[in-house]
Amino acid sequence: MSEAATTPLGAMWRRLRRNRSFVIGVALVSIIVAVAILAPLLAPHDPLRNNFRARLQPPSAMFWLGTDHFGRDILSRILHGARISLVIGASVVVVTGILGTAIGAIAGFFRALDEPIMRLMDAIMAFPAILLAMAIAAVMGASVTNVVLALSIATTPHTARIVRGSVLVVREMEYVEAARALGASELRVLFRHVLVNTTGPLIVRLTYVFAIAILAEAALSFIGVGPPPPAPSFGNIIANGRDFMIVAPWITIFPGLAIIAVVLGLNLLGDGLRDVLDPRTRI
Amino acid sequence: MIRFLARRLAGSAVVFLLVSMLTFALIWLVPGDPTTVLLEASATPEQVERLRGALGLDKPLPLQMLDWYRRVLSGDLGRSILLNRSVTEALLERLPVTLSIAAIALSLAVLLGVAAGILAALFHNRWPDQLVMVVALFGLSVPDFWLGLLFILVFALGLGWFPTGGFSPIEQGALDWARSIALPALALALTQMGFVARMARASMLDVLSQDFVRTADAKGLSRRYIVLRHGLPNALVPVLTVIGIIAGALLGGTVVIEQVFSIPGVGRLVIGAILSRDFPVIQGGLLFLAAVYLVVNLIVDILYAAVDPRVRLE
Numbered sequence: 212m213s214e215a216a217t218t219p220l221g222a223m224w225r226r227l228r229r230n231r232s233f234v235i236g237v238a239l240v241s242i243i244v245a246v247a248i249l250a251p252l253l254a255p256h257d258p259l260r261n262n263f264r265a266r267l268q269p270p271s272a273m274f275w276l277g278t279d280h281f282g283r284d285i286l287s288r289i290l291h292g293a294r295i296s297l298v299i300g301a302s303v304v305v306v307t308g309i310l311g312t313a314i315g316a317i318a319g320f321f322r323a324l325d326e327p328i329m330r331l332m333d334a335i336m337a338f339p340a341i342l343l344a345m346a347i348a349a350v351m352g353a354s355v356t357n358v359v360l361a362l363s364i365a366t367t368p369h370t371a372r373i374v375r376g377s378v379l380v381v382r383e384m385e386y387v388e389a390a391r392a393l394g395a396s397e398l399r400v401l402f403r404h405v406l407v408n409t410t411g412p413l414i415v416r417l418t419y420v421f422a423i424a425i426l427a428e429a430a431l432s433f434i435g436v437g438p439p440p441p442a443p444s445f446g447n448i449i450a451n452g453r454d455f456m457i458v459a460p461w462i463t464i465f466p467g468l469a470i471i472a473v474v475l476g477l478n479l480l481g482d483g484l485r486d487v488l489d490p491r492t493r494i
Numbered sequence: 495m496i497r498f499l500a501r502r503l504a505g506s507a508v509v510f511l512l513v514s515m516l517t518f519a520l521i522w523l524v525p526g527d528p529t530t531v532l533l534e535a536s537a538t539p540e541q542v543e544r545l546r547g548a549l550g551l552d553k554p555l556p557l558q559m560l561d562w563y564r565r566v567l568s569g570d571l572g573r574s575i576l577l578n579r580s581v582t583e584a585l586l587e588r589l590p591v592t593l594s595i596a597a598i599a600l601s602l603a604v605l606l607g608v609a610a611g612i613l614a615a616l617f618h619n620r621w622p623d624q625l626v627m628v629v630a631l632f633g634l635s636v637p638d639f640w641l642g643l644l645f646i647l648v649f650a651l652g653l654g655w656f657p658t659g660g661f662s663p664i665e666q667g668a669l670d671w672a673r674s675i676a677l678p679a680l681a682l683a684l685t686q687m688g689f690v691a692r693m694a695r696a697s698m699l700d701v702l703s704q705d706f707v708r709t710a711d712a713k714g715l716s717r718r719y720i721v722l723r724h725g726l727p728n729a730l731v732p733v734l735t736v737i738g739i740i741a742g743a744l745l746g747g748t749v750v751i752e753q754v755f756s757i758p759g760v761g762r763l764v765i766g767a768i769l770s771r772d773f774p775v776i777q778g779g780l781l782f783l784a785a786v787y788l789v790v791n792l793i794v795d796i797l798y799a800a801v802d803p804r805v806r807l808e
Contacts, residue, residue, distance in 0.1 A: 330509060334513045334515075334516055337513050337742075339743070339745040341749065342745075342746050342749050342783060345749075346780060350520060350771070422634075422635070429640070430639055433750070434750065449639075449640060456643065456646065456647055463643050470635075471636055474634075474635040478631055478634055
């Protein structure tokens with residue numbers, strides 16, 4: 212343990228542990244992930260089972276967060292919904308991470324391709340991201356996979372821009388020149404020396420991408436182009452509750468609070484990581 | 495400045511051409527043939543052929559593309575399949591509604607955000623700062639459409655201060671107009687305000703730590719004078735860029751919020767088109783909103799270059 216503290220990673224970890232945003236964010240996100248994983252054990256009812264004798268029940272000892280118009284338990288739906296929303300968010304992070312790194316690295320490392328690639332990224336960024344994702348998801352057909360693809364396409368350009376920015380800085384470093392002088396191939400330089408040193412800003416960005424994806428998935432589901440019902444996702448539950456807002460506001464309110472908890476946790480985590488990993492861009 | 499303008503305009507033009515190419519390409523994402531999605535299974539081959547002709551799908555791809563560009567540049571975005579009318583007309587009719595909501599939300603977000611951010615910077619690390627930062631963080635974490643629903647629940651259904659939805663044109667009375675867009679604009683502004691506040695705070699803190707502020711302080715100028723005359727103008731420059739960034743988020747947010755408040759804007763038109771696969775309207779709407787975004791960012795960049803001459807040399 213004492214040895215770890217003297218390495219750069221150990222020092223970084225010590226700074227993260229002292230960062231309040233990071234600690235609260237990690238705690239919040241860990242709790243939510245644990246709850247999502249354990250949802251089948253924790254959920255008091257079947258999230259999909261209709262129970263017409265218990266329609267639109269307000270929160271009670273039996274149904275902690277009330278029921279919807281099919282008599283489905285809102286708490287159970289939120290717990291299972293967290294799984295769908297988190298899986299979508301995590302998948303978007305993976306796809307965007309791969310695409311963004313690949314595109315950003317190529318644009319930053321190979322000068323001739325920089326201009327055309329980044330112009331194309333600018334063009335994608337000109338569309339309101341949420342609307343682009345809706346159009347893509349709707350055109351390809353509503354499914355979890357298509358939602359992930361649509362959100363990844365919408366979040367990749369900005370990620371690529373960040374990776375490219377880091378690559379442009381790192382490629383001019385002396386140790387990169389030294390690696391070249393020692394006869395390292397271009398690909399080796401790119402993977403072993405340049406890309407590994409762009410991970411800080413990338414990790415920070417991907418944390419925010421996770422948050423953005425959770426918010427966007429909710430909006431997509433609300434509009435009706437998200438994961439198809441009856442599967443509960445945060446946005447699906449809110450969309451269901453909309454027609455019953457006067458008689459059963461709990462259907463709308465609670466999933467929204469769940470979204471806030473997840474996104475708040477991710478934003479805190481991102482802020483903490485940024486303070487430590489990417490101190491140049493403090494906002 | 496002229497050279498900067500020319501370069502920047504040319505850049506925007508290139509991006510716009512790419513944007514319209516991507517919009518055109520959207521139709522390729524449809525699995526199979528768009529006509530199979532649009533028509534019922536019982537459609538006769540003649541019906542399919544007629545629709546293919548109407549969509550221009552019977553021509554070779556390069557010709558379709560050329561056709562598309564020619565039409566886009568002349569302002570013709572085709573006919574809506576569902577409404578059976580010109581897409582450009584339908585969009586132009588609804589654009590003022592969407593733009594007014596987005597513009598008011600943007601102004602609110604910038605005014606409130608800058609005020610909160612400056613306040614936070616002046617009380618750095620004390621309770622007003624912490625309060626502003628917590629509120630800003632919450633703003634960034636709340637889904638805007640959900641906040642809109644909550645506003646309807648509290649201020650429209652509960653207290654009855656505002657209508658639950660719909661839009662009242664400004665010609666029919668400014669008060670009704672303001673009441674009809676107050677809640678959607680506020681819901682959007684509050685979720686974007688956090689971003690502005692964080693940026694304004696960081697920027698103000700940065701300026702206040704500069705040498706010229708210390709010099710002003712050493713000269714014995716009052717704190718108020720330093721903040722208003724030296725701090726604020728310099729701190730506001732980076733905030734300009736935020737306007738360009740949140741313009742896109744606000745346009746997207748407006749699209750969804752129009753659905754929440756049943757406001758007949760571009761967003762509602764396009765979402766209706768998305769749900770019923772009215773391709774010309776989807777493409778036209780995307781192109782329109784992207785064009786608005788590009789124009790806003792062009793203006794922001796020009797303003798930036800006007801106040802900060804260093805930008806022109808880049």
